[in-house]
Amino acid sequence: MFTIGKASEQSGVNIETIRYYEREGVVPKPGRSAGGRRLYSPDEIAKLRFVRRCRDLGFPISIIQTFLSLTEQDDRSCGEVKTLAENHLDEINAKIENLTRLREALLSLSSNCDEGTAACPMLDSLMKDGLGENRPEQARH
Amino acid sequence: MFTIGKASEQSGVNIETIRYYEREGVVPKPGRSAGGRRLYSPDEIAKLRFVRRCRDLGFPISIIQTFLSLTEQDDRSCGEVKTLAENHLDEINAKIENLTRLREALLSLSSNCDEGTAACPMLDSLMKDGLGENRPEQARH
């Protein structure tokens, strides 16, 4: 059994974040020592590491909770996982596209900017009236 | 002069967001009607539109505030704008790279997933011990 510090080291999850996950019910409450300290089994540490890796892949907590419940009852889990992963891939691709369009827009706006110029052409055109609004749908980065 | 509803329409900024920007000091407090309603001049609406466009480009509020103060005192603004825009471009590029790496990782993990499989290979390898940790630095999406 390991204290929260060791569990943090081994799982790569910040101590505060481990307690947060416990509060939110992402991972089950661990046992406690006589003095009231959390004690983690290797299995519980593996779960924390799993959550961390999923977060690194960009999955939201809600999906990770689904993953965790699927690993408990391990019948027919793979199809669901595949769907969830594919949806997440679509989101990642959408974000990449958005950011790429953003980059182009920003590049063309700032291209005329230079050290000496007094009235900045980028700021100017951003302040101008509504010609070519061209709003991104609801891309929030 | 325009009420907040019209200002919202013309600027593309949500009503609640306009009030939020006012509270936070992003835009100056507008005048009020006899009955206590906010009244916006075309200039103030242009400012709101400017903020919205900068947000669409992914700039954080703090940078947008710098932009706004630069448009007030319009001496030598362009060099600073250029630097800020370039830094932001770097961040966008870093995000794109991160997401691209994420996509590759997720693709290779989920490639062996399929409808029939019982023990999911993706979940399995995410749960496994620390071989090839390969942590992204601090990419949070």
Next chain:
DNA sequence: CTTGCTCCTGTAGCCACTACAGGAACTAAA
């Protein structure tokens, strides 16, 4: 005058953490 719309203030919620404050419990050296 009434209906329905817009507006007002103030507060709480979202996501996924992170950062304290103030105190208790362990560990190791003197």
Next chain:
DNA sequence: TTTAGTTCCTGTAGTGGCTACAGGAGCAAG
């Protein structure tokens, strides 16, 4: 055994950038 240092505990508040109420007031048209 005392002491110092470290780790842990709970609880609360803050981050960014909004969004969503609740409960009320103002205003325009029929």
